[in-house]
Amino acid sequence: MLKSRSARPKPPGIRKSPTGIRGLDEITMGGLPRGRTTLVCGGPGCGKTLLAVEYIARGILEYGEPGVFISFEESTEELTDNVSSLGFDLRGLSRRGLLAMDQVRIEKSEIEETGEYDLEGLFVRIGSLIDQVKAKRVALDTIESLFAGLSNDAIVRAELRRLFHWLKAKGVTSIVTAERGEGTLTRNGLEEYVSDCVILLDHRVENQIATRRVRIVKYRGSMHQPNEYPTMIGSHGLSVMPLSSLGLDYPVSKVRVSTGIKRLDSMLGGRGYIRGSSILVSGSAGTGKTSFAAAFADRVCRSRQKCLYLSFEESPAQLIRNMSSVGFDLQHWVDKRLLQFRSQRVSAFGLENHLVNLQSWVDEFSPFAVVIDPTTGLSQEGESSEILAMLTRIVDLLKSRGITAFFTSLSKGGPGWETSEVSISSLMDTWLHLRNIEFQGERARGLVVVKSRGMAHSNQVKEFLLSDTGVELCDPYIGAGEVLMGSAREAQEAKEKEQAIEEMQAFEQHQNETQAQRRSLEARIDVMRLRLKSLTGEMKASLSREELKQSRLSQERSRMRVARKAE
Amino acid sequence: MEKKKPSARSPKARKPRGPVKKYAYDLRLYVAGQTPRAVKALENLERICKEHLSGQYRLVVIDLLKAPKLARGDQIVAVPTLVRKLPTPVRRIIGDLSDTERVLIGLDLRER
Numbered sequence: 001m002l003k004s005r006s007a008r009p010k011p012p013g014i015r016k017s018p019t020g021i022r023g024l025d026e027i028t029m030g031g032l033p034r035g036r037t038t039l040v041c042g043g044p045g046c047g048k049t050l051l052a053v054e055y056i057a058r059g060i061l062e063y064g065e066p067g068v069f070i071s072f073e074e075s076t077e078e079l080t081d082n083v084s085s086l087g088f089d090l091r092g093l094s095r096r097g098l099l100a101m102d103q104v105r106i107e108k109s110e111i112e113e114t115g116e117y118d119l120e121g122l123f124v125r126i127g128s129l130i131d132q133v134k135a136k137r138v139a140l141d142t143i144e145s146l147f148a149g150l151s152n153d154a155i156v157r158a159e160l161r162r163l164f165h166w167l168k169a170k171g172v173t174s175i176v177t178a179e180r181g182e183g184t185l186t187r188n189g190l191e192e193y194v195s196d197c198v199i200l201l202d203h204r205v206e207n208q209i210a211t212r213r214v215r216i217v218k219y220r221g222s223m224h225q226p227n228e229y230p231t232m233i234g235s236h237g238l239s240v241m242p243l244s245s246l247g248l249d250y251p252v253s254k255v256r257v258s259t260g261i262k263r264l265d266s267m268l269g270g271r272g273y274i275r276g277s278s279i280l281v282s283g284s285a286g287t288g289k290t291s292f293a294a295a296f297a298d299r300v301c302r303s304r305q306k307c308l309y310l311s312f313e314e315s316p317a318q319l320i321r322n323m324s325s326v327g328f329d330l331q332h333w334v335d336k337r338l339l340q341f342r343s344q345r346v347s348a349f350g351l352e353n354h355l356v357n358l359q360s361w362v363d364e365f366s367p368f369a370v371v372i373d374p375t376t377g378l379s380q381e382g383e384s385s386e387i388l389a390m391l392t393r394i395v396d397l398l399k400s401r402g403i404t405a406f407f408t409s410l411s412k413g414g415p416g417w418e419t420s421e422v423s424i425s426s427l428m429d430t431w432l433h434l435r436n437i438e439f440q441g442e443r444a445r446g447l448v449v450v451k452s453r454g455m456a457h458s459n460q461v462k463e464f465l466l467s468d469t470g471v472e473l474c475d476p477y478i479g480a481g482e483v484l485m486g487s488a489r490e491a492q493e494a495k496e497k498e499q500a501i502e503e504m505q506a507f508e509q510h511q512n513e514t515q516a517q518r519r520s521l522e523a524r525i526d527v528m529r530l531r532l533k534s535l536t537g538e539m540k541a542s543l544s545r546e547e548l549k550q551s552r553l554s555q556e557r558s559r560m561r562v563a564r565k566a567e
Numbered sequence: 568m569e570k571k572k573p574s575a576r577s578p579k580a581r582k583p584r585g586p587v588k589k590y591a592y593d594l595r596l597y598v599a600g601q602t603p604r605a606v607k608a609l610e611n612l613e614r615i616c617k618e619h620l621s622g623q624y625r626l627v628v629i630d631l632l633k634a635p636k637l638a639r640g641d642q643i644v645a646v647p648t649l650v651r652k653l654p655t656p657v658r659r660i661i662g663d664l665s666d667t668e669r670v671l672i673g674l675d676l677r678e679r
Contacts, residue, residue: 105642110656110658111659113660113661114670114673115662115664115665115666116662116663117645120645121631121643122643122644123599124638124643128638150661
């Protein structure tokens with residue numbers, strides 16, 4: 001698909017006349033066949049006239065190609081008023097000489113047919129308008145009225161065939177609308193004459209929701225996207241959602257975006273989500289999905305980036321109030337124009353309207369990140385396959401623009417939660433699942449990273465608390481072969497703390513006792529040292545006394561010897 | 568009988584300017600060039616008028632190739648188209664007017 005798109009401007013291919021209608025030029029690979037006639041068919045109210053008007057008006061405004069609009073049904077005044085609400089000022093364009101409008105009214109009751117005739121009058125009228133504005137584009141809406149107004153079908157057919165040839169010869173690109181018939185593209189088989197390009201518009205009601213679709217039935221000489229695409233008439237006119245054609249070639253980023261929850265960042269390889277990735281937070285009711293979304297939105301705004309928050313369940317005011325209770329002041333981000341809330345009931349529009357709205361908001365606001373809370377709201381609408389297609393388109397849309405997408409999803413809970421999100425999980429790069437864990441008569445909130453492409457991530461089930469300061473993750477108690485959460489975890493932690501204190505006290509006591517013993521020993525050593533010292537002194541004293549005594553004795557003896565006059 | 572030969576004149580001159588003389592039937596025949604069909608239609612019309620509306624009508628022939636803008640006012644799609652402006656309501660008869668009965672019905676000169 002992508003290759004064919006890049007091959008669009010090949011010189012030998014037919015030349016195109018861009019419509020300027022968002023998406024339509026993509027599925028037609030550049031627009032309508034230039035210089036030829038395109039047939040737009042569809043049932044009543046599916047936007048044929050609008051497509052024709054837009055082709056002419058956008059041709060003037062965006063491509064500088066003057067146009068002629070011939071209406072066979074509405075008066076030009078009605079038509080002008082009808083499209084002015086979509087921002088097309090046909091009166092102004094006419095006044096500037098870029099647009100010529102005319103109403104061709106054929107009232108069968110006023111007409112009597114006698115014999116041969118042709119539609120040269122119509123040719124003359126169209127021709128004079130083309131010459132008047134030097135038109136490059138012509139719209140005929142709805143040319144089939146000719147069949148209703150004139151009874152000679154054979155003449156009308158022959159003349160229409162001549163008309164299309166004549167338009168081609170005039171070198172204008174023309175668009176012809178026709179009512180859809182039973183089992184045929186058009187009621188009067190116009191597709192037989194207009195064989196270059198046929199666009200089918202469709203307006204179906206399924207589950208009480210109207211869905212518009214467009215399909216290129218045929219495009220001679222050109223590649224085109226063959227599928228049906230959702231279409232919407234928005235405030236800027238018609239848009240087609242060709243997003244499935246984007247394929248899987250978006251640029252990837254390595255830049256990380258914080259989750260807004262510190263411990264969660266570290267669970268995701270330490271740095272949070274990857275920029276431009278898609279993140280799913282699933283969980284059963286009341287698990288805190290919105291709080292995670294708010295944490296992320298808050299973080300994005302904190303880094304001075306813009307965040308678009310789509311809420312399908314709560315009004316902005318309610319959401320802001322509720323999130324302020326868990327410590328996120330979202331209001332001041334709104335005031336700073338960094339955060340934009342868009343709340344709407346899912347049932348307000350069909351699926352593709354939500355998609356188109358999202359696209360136009362993204363275009364207007366160009367956010368850094370988009371939060372969609374919750375995607376499950378969408379499942380009230382349409383078939384699950386449609387929702388999947390829609391989510392694929394949303395993911396494609398945001399990824400192709402490098403916008404980080406944050407989705408929340410309400411899951412049923414219970415053991416089957418992993419399968420309940422199987423369909424959308426493949427679209428998601430990071431999937432966090434929040435669980436209520438009932439344990440010993442209370443509920444604790446658990447968080448698990450189911451997957452996270454492109455990063456190492458924690459495998460642990462974490463417990464998280466919602467407090468008035470935000471979302472706080474804490475490790476569950478793991479030990480002695482069991483995982484504890486909630487107050488059981490707290491109790492277990494308290495018990496352990498107590499034990500630790502006791503042990504510490506015992507240790508201290510023991511330490512003190514030993515110290516005391518040591519001190520008493522030392523004291524005794526001191527005493528003994530003293531005694532030893534005194535003993536030594538005593539010994540010294542007795543020794544000197546003994547020496548004195550001996551010397552005295554010897555002196556005495558020598559004196560006696562002298563006295564006896566011995567020898 | 569009053570008749571205006573149209574083709575050479577300017578479109579403005581051909582427009583009936585106010586009822587100078589009030590004719591019961593104000594007829595305009597729109598053609599695109601002097602095609603055989605246009606000629607035939609004019610012949611048929613003149614014959615019918617002569618027979619049925621003698622003296623009560625005015626006929627203006629308008630060639631759209633010369634005055635294309637006039638096609639808009641009378642909502643001309645097919646040619647030839649005969650428009651009965653008066654008496655009201657406006658009637659349109661398209662074709663070469665070869666079926667006299669139908670023309671008379673179209674002009675309300677015969678019961679439908």
